[in-house]
Amino acid sequence: MATYVRNLNAAINSRNGLQLAHLLAVNPDTNPTAPQTNALAVAAGITNQVWQPVVEAHVLACNDSSTPLERLQAHQAFLSELNRVSEKEDVWILPILYAASTHLRGIGRRALKEIQDKEAKNEILTQLESSSRVVNRTLTLCLNDRHPSLQKSKKWGTYFFVGELCKLYFLLRKRNMSKSVIKVVESMSRDLPPLASYPRSHTCTYSYYRGVLSLMDDDVEQAQNWLTQALNQCFYKSTDNQELILLHLIPVQFLMTNQVPSKAVWEKFPRLHTVYHQMLTALLRGDVLSFDKAVTQRRSLFVKKYLYLAVEKMRVFVFEKLFYRVFLAKDKATRITIDDYQAAAKLVGVDVSPDFLEATVSNMIYHDRLKGYISRERHTVVLRAEGAFPKLDHAA
Amino acid sequence: MSDKQNEDKPKVLVTLEEDDEFEDFPVEDWNEAESEVKLASNSNTQQLWEEDWDHDDAEDDFSAQLKEELSKTR
Numbered sequence: 001m002a003t004y005v006r007n008l009n010a011a012i013n014s015r016n017g018l019q020l021a022h023l024l025a026v027n028p029d030t031n032p033t034a035p036q037t038n039a040l041a042v043a044a045g046i047t048n049q050v051w052q053p054v055v056e057a058h059v060l061a062c063n064d065s066s067t068p069l070e071r072l073q074a075h076q077a078f079l080s081e082l083n084r085v086s087e088k089e090d091v092w093i094l095p096i097l098y099a100a101s102t103h104l105r106g107i108g109r110r111a112l113k114e115i116q117d118k119e120a121k122n123e124i125l126t127q128l129e130s131s132s133r134v135v136n137r138t139l140t141l142c143l144n145d146r147h148p149s150l151q152k153s154k155k156w157g158t159y160f161f162v163g164e165l166c167k168l169y170f171l172l173r174k175r176n177m178s179k180s181v182i183k184v185v186e187s188m189s190r191d192l193p194p195l196a197s198y199p200r201s202h203t204c205t206y207s208y209y210r211g212v213l214s215l216m217d218d219d220v221e222q223a224q225n226w227l228t229q230a231l232n233q234c235f236y237k238s239t240d241n242q243e244l245i246l247l248h249l250i251p252v253q254f255l256m257t258n259q260v261p262s263k264a265v266w267e268k269f270p271r272l273h274t275v276y277h278q279m280l281t282a283l284l285r286g287d288v289l290s291f292d293k294a295v296t297q298r299r300s301l302f303v304k305k306y307l308y309l310a311v312e313k314m315r316v317f318v319f320e321k322l323f324y325r326v327f328l329a330k331d332k333a334t335r336i337t338i339d340d341y342q343a344a345a346k347l348v349g350v351d352v353s354p355d356f357l358e359a360t361v362s363n364m365i366y367h368d369r370l371k372g373y374i375s376r377e378r379h380t381v382v383l384r385a386e387g388a389f390p391k392l393d394h395a396a
Numbered sequence: 397m398s399d400k401q402n403e404d405k406p407k408v409l410v411t412l413e414e415d416d417e418f419e420d421f422p423v424e425d426w427n428e429a430e431s432e433v434k435l436a437s438n439s440n441t442q443q444l445w446e447e448d449w450d451h452d453d454a455e456d457d458f459s460a461q462l463k464e465e466l467s468k469t470r
Contacts, residue, residue, distance in 0.1 A: 102420060109417070167418065199425035208418050231444075235421050236434050244418055258449035264435035265444055274408045284448055285458065301413045329462040343465050348458075392450045 005045035008055060012048050021095040024058050025103075050088075054081040068111035069123055075104045076131045083137050090145075090152040097157060101135050101164050109171055125172060132168045132177075139165060139181070143188060150193060158185060159198050163205035179213055204233040208245055215248060215306045220313070224252045243269050250276050251310040258317070258391065260284070275301065283314060286322035289349030291315065319360040320369060322348065324392050327383070334372075334388070338379040354379065 004023070011020035039059035043052040061074035079100045086093050108128040115121050139161035145154040162185050169177040189195075195203055211226035227249040234242050246261070246269060253259050260280050266273040275298060282291035295302070295311055302308040326336055326344045338354045341361075345352055361381050364370035369391050371384035435442050 170416070200431065201421040201424050204421070205418060231433065233431050234433075235423065235426050236430050236432055238419060238421055241419055241421075242433055244416070247412070253445060257445070258447070259445040260448050262435075262443050262446045264442070265433075268433070268435055271408045271412060274406050275412065284451060285456075287458070298409055301409050304413055305416070325459065325462060326466065329459060329466050340466055343468075344462055347462060347465050 001042065002045075005042060009045070009047050012046065012051050015089070015092045017092040017095040021099045024054075024096055025099060050085055054078070054085055057081045068107070068115065069120075069127060072104070072107050072111065072124065072127050072131065075100070075107055076127070076134055079104055079131075079134050079138065083134065083141060086138070086141055086154070089154075090147050091154055091156055094142075094154060094157045094160075097138055098160060101138060101161065104131055104135070105164065105168055105171070108168075112171065128168070129172055129174075132165065132172065135161060135164055135168060136181070143185065143192075155192050156198070158192055159195070159202040159206045163202060163209065166205075166209040175213070175216065178209060179216075182210065182213065200233045200235070204230050204235070204241070207233065208241070211245070211248060212306060215252070215310060218309050220252055220255050220310060223248070223310075224256045227252060239268075243272060246272055247275065247305065248307065250280075251307055251314060254280070254283075254317075255310060255313055279311075279314075283318050284321065286318060286320075286325045286344075287348050288315075288318050288322060288345065291318045292350070316360065316363060319357070320364055320392075323361065323364070323370075323381075324389055327389070334383045334385055336381045336383065338381070341381075 008020070008023055010016075011023055039056045042059050043056035046052045046055050057074070057078040057080075061071070061078045063074070064071075066074065079097075082093075082097055082100055086097060108124060108131060111124045112121060112128075115124060139158065142154040142157035142161055147153040147155075162181055165181050166178040169175055169181075185192075195206070207226045207230035211223050211230055214220075214222035214226055227245055231242065231245045231249060234245060246265070250261060250272065261272070261276070266277060279291055279294040279298075282288075282294060292315075295315075299308070302311050322344055323336070323341060326340050327333065329344075330336060330340065338357055341357050342352070342354055345357065358374060358376075358379075361370065361374055365372065365374075369389070370381075371388050371390065372382050374381055433444060435444075
């Protein structure tokens, strides 16, 4: 214990953030030095009195005989104590805050997974909500740091804690709370270092959540923007994160550019192949029925991941492709009756009204994907002789 | 969701649904080269996306069927 206390004192007095984070790691696997002894006795050995409650809270949090709820409470208390001392400290303290907050969330997440009993689970959720307020306090500490030197400011912790809070809110199913946090940070971004100057682990996580939240708001363009950024910053070994980013990006990329993943992507991410390949193949073939079947089977996944609106929007394109194939089957005729179009729809197994089909054509014309007009009295689409399908018929 | 639908559903979809945490990275920062999606080196292209939208399937069964069907309505 004496060595441990001596090491703690050395790290605190020399403001060695990484060393102190290591000494205050609560995981007994990574921190075998953490003593299972009287918390007060250890704390009493800390020469910097301000730090005594932090060390005491740390030792209490190390008690592995406690229940998940007690452990969560103890770790929350530890982060609270850290918040208190962090007010007066600069950038050096960040590694300790990072470790404490990540660990706190990990405990909550594991408890939610392991505990089956509904009441016990709710207790954890309530406690975790209270933890999220403590993490929010940490974020505020970083965001509002008035240190005269930007280099030494805790502002460098801002995006990390936005990411932490988003993860927590998603875990708590309070995703809207993430939006308010992002709004606050965005409104203060002028006082912060540019996003690109932060470590990639911070910016990638931040961009990912911005992308998912844009999808929740049905803002496909912003979603493409943020998710592309997230993918371009993601660590190459973190393939699960790449997969999660692509899960959101694939429909968005199609809507924005009509591009689909390459073969190499399907090979690297077989689960994404299972989710999207059938749908996209159907889309490219104008096969409405197969597209609808694929979407129905995956509905709960799409709803849960906020992808349903984007996927619904893709349905317009399956009709565009079908209409284009009618055009090809009619040897690029410049007049296509709604009856022809309806016959083709029946052939792919969908029974839709002529009005609906006319509406899909109007929509293509409106979006400049089809050049022509609808003759309503003749129930016919009259196409421009050349280049009627600017996105499809490059040869024409 | 009914049991029937769950039976039809590939297991992969169920696990993807349940598993939704964006994981913590093993390191804090990395360089540009370490930010690439590493695709199989034997694949023809390292590109993530393909332009397949204007791909013309004119020769497949459906086109033939469609041609036949539309000749009836003419």
